[in-house]
Amino acid sequence: MNEKSMAGLYAWLFAIGLVNGIGILERLKHSHREVYVQMGSPDFGQSNLSKPMLKFQAFIFTFEFIKLRDLLLTALCLFELATQGFLVYLIIL
Numbered sequence: 412m413n414e415k416s417m418a419g420l421y422a423w424l425f426a427i428g429l430v431n432g433i434g435i436l437e438r439l440k441h442s443h444r445e446v447y448v449q450m451g452s453p454d455f456g457q458s459n460l461s462k463p464m465l466k467f468q469a470f471i472f473t474f475e476f477i478k479l480r481d482l483l484l485t486a487l488c489l490f491e492l493a494t495q496g497f498l499v500y501l502i503i504l
Contacts, residue, residue: 424498
C-alpha cells in the first residue's frame with residue numbers, strides 16, 4: 412500500500428471512530444444518564460486528557476459497558492475497540 416492510500420485509510424478509520432464515539436456518548440447520555448453524569452458528562456469538545464474523557468475511555472477499554480446489558484451500546488463499544496485497535500496496528504506496522 413502506498414503512502415497516499417495509507418493516509419486515506421488512517422483518515423477513514425479516524426472518522427469512523429469519531430462518529431462511533433459520538434454514537435456511544437449519545438447512547439450513554441439518553442439511555443444511561445446516571446453513568447454518563449457519573450463520568451462527568453464527557454464531550455468531544457473537551458481535551459482527551461480531561462477527567463471526563465479519561466473516564467469515558469476507561470469505560471470502553473475496561474469493558475464496563477458490558478455491565479449495562481445494552482446490546483446497541485455493547486456493539487458500538489466493541490466496534491470502537493476494533494477500529495481503534497486496527498488503527499494502532501496500522502501505525503505500528
